[in-house]
Amino acid sequence: MKITFVAADGTRTQVQAREGDSVMHTAVQNDVDGIIGECGGSMMCATCHCYVDDGWTEAVGGQEEGESDLLDCAASEVRPTSRLSCQIRMRAELDGIVIHLPESQL
Amino acid sequence: MQRIVIIGSGQGGQQAAASLRQEGFSGEILMLGEEPGLPYQRPPLSKAYMANGDAGALLLKPAAFYERSAIMLRDGVRVTAIDRAARAVLTGDGARHAYDHLILATGARNARPPIPGLDAPGVVGLRSLADAERIRRRLAATRQAVVVGGGFIGLEFAAMARAAGVGVTVVEATPRLMARAVSPEMAAHFLDLHRAMGTELLLGVQAAGVLTGAAGHAAGVALADGREVAGDLVLMATGVRPNAELAEAAGLACANGILVDATLATADPAISALGDVAAFPGPLGAPLRLESVQAAVDHARHVARRLVHGDGRPYAAVPWFWSDQGKAKLQIAGLLSGADHSLALPQPDAAPVVLLFRQGRLAAVETVNAPGIHMAARRLIGAPQDSLRAHGYDLRAAVKAVSAA
Structure with missing residues (x-):
């Protein structure tokens, strides 16, 4: 399955993802700039903040418990489509998902 | 400054290399790691890795990152000495690597208590x-x-x-x-x-x-x-000891770690230390050595800003820690040391939230499976107890009031 990351400057990068891996993990392992994931997906930071593309928000679903509090600490603007990418696990319905990256994570 | 050598390829050493590039350093970066392979995350070793055995998932960055960032990584290499007079490090393979600045990110190793039988298989x-x-x-x-x-x-x-x-x-x-x-x-x-x-x-x-x-x-x-x-x-699992021997042999002051000043520099202006091995001035004045991802990463960013931009601000990041034990995610913001007063707030069907105070100010907060309260706590360390009492010790409400003010 695939994920397309769209950087703040509009640059698009498509990468292969494994089912069950998080969007954060996929970005880090594919050397995608713009996702840090400092805590490794332990819900200890907000450095994997992303914006789910409008066409995918329904398939992705809502935030996990505590996620909005972490997003309050995100470096870039929080929008209704904001998620922590460590909390989005890849599954068949998300194949082809488009993820927009914020200006900054720190 | 043309050439920075980093001893240690753990999370602190890796972050130092990455942050130097992010901050715009264009000289050479050489990272010397004793362990084989690419830098990886240690926290999951006792958690997710034990369950799934996926070593690839531990990598902090893929090999491509080091290539595109022009970070030279020599893994499986042991540094045997630091020649401060000549500004060079010597490695076990007989090589000599000159530096303009040296970053010691040598981490820690497991302590071995003096009891018999530790070499037995099992x-x-x-x-x-x-x-x-x-x-x-x-x-x-x-x-x-x-x-x-x-x-x-x-x-x-x-x-x-x-x-x-x-x-x-x-x-x-x-x-x-x-x-x-x-x-x-x-x-x-x-x-x-x-x-x-x-x-x-x-x-x-x-x-x-x-x-x-x-x-x-x-x-x-x-x-x-x-x-x-x-x-x-x-x-x-009886704790760790800092890997400070190289620094000590090179004549740098060490006491439970390599002693550094508030900018994380040693007494030798060409050498910095960070992460588990660095003993830096803590909030109580005494040298403080933390064993955490947070310290490794925040120290590394701090050192990179100083080396690239000459930023001489003192290091003052709020420490945080976590531990996943079964389904319980323990999160700690701040430091317990010196706390003179604690307040355990019972939560319905859940672990208490424990607030620790030092001289009337919030020193640390412990939570379990409550990342929202933890994140609020990280922004409230140092806040007067009165200001929290005014919100009934609801830290999320308190932090919203602070941001609104």
Whole structure:
């Protein structure tokens, strides 16, 4: 399955993802700039903040418990489509998902 | 500055290299790592990795990152000496690497208590990926494990081993669990939690030695009070020691770590130290050495800003820690040391939230499975107790009030 990351400057990068891996993990392992994931997906930071593309928000679903509090600490603007990418696990319905990256994570 | 050498390829060394590039350093970066392979995350070794065995998932960055960032990584290389006069480091393969600035990110190693039997097969430590691989291989054939040390690593392992159906006894020398890291209230909560998992916990008793069986294999642990605990796997989880010997041999001041100033520089302006090995001025004035991802990463960013931009601000990041034990995610913001007052706030059907104060100000907050309260706490460390009382100690409400002000 695939994920397309769209950087703040509009640059698009498509990468292969494994089912069950998080969007954060996929970005880090594919050397995608713009996702840090400092805590490794332990819900200890907000450095994997992303914006789910409008066409995918329904398939992705809502935030996990505590996620909005972490997003309050995100470096870039929080929008209704904001998620922590460590909390989005890849599954068949998300194949082809488009993820927009914020200006900054720190 | 043309050439920066980093000794250590753990999370701190890796972050230093990455941050130097992010801050715009265009000279050479050479990272010397004693462990084989690319830099990886240690925290999951006692957690997710034990469950899934996926070593690839631990990498901090793929190989392509180091290539595109022009970060030279020499792995499996041991640094034998620092020649400060010549500004060069010597490695075990006979090479000599000159530096304009040297970053010591040598980390820590497992402590070995002075008890007999630690070399017996079946006695393991858990610090590196190689350690974790060894434990995973043995665990499948293990029926009963003894964990010496009731700190984060020992308890994370205990929870994981119980989930895998292995019997576990934890032996802790002090009267409570995680004595260095959490309040008595939180320690009591975790004691109940581990008992409910079926783990036997022996507190206030020291391990006196490892018992061996017929083939010399570990068969359990002898306790100082004469009791014996049987087990075919013995995990020694009795804390770590900083890897400060190289610095000490080079004449740098060391006392439980490499002593650095508030900018994380040693007395030699060409050498900085960071992460687990660095003893930096803490909020109470005394040198403070933290063993955490947070310190490794925040130190590294701080050093990179100083080296690239000459930013001389003192390091002052709020420390945070976490430990996943079974389904319980323990999160700590701030520092417990010096706390003179604590407040345990009971939560319905959940672990308490423990607030610790020092001289009327919030010093630390402990939470379990409450990332929102933890994140709020990180922004409130240092806040006067009165300002929190005014919000009924609802930290999320308090932080919103602060941001609105």
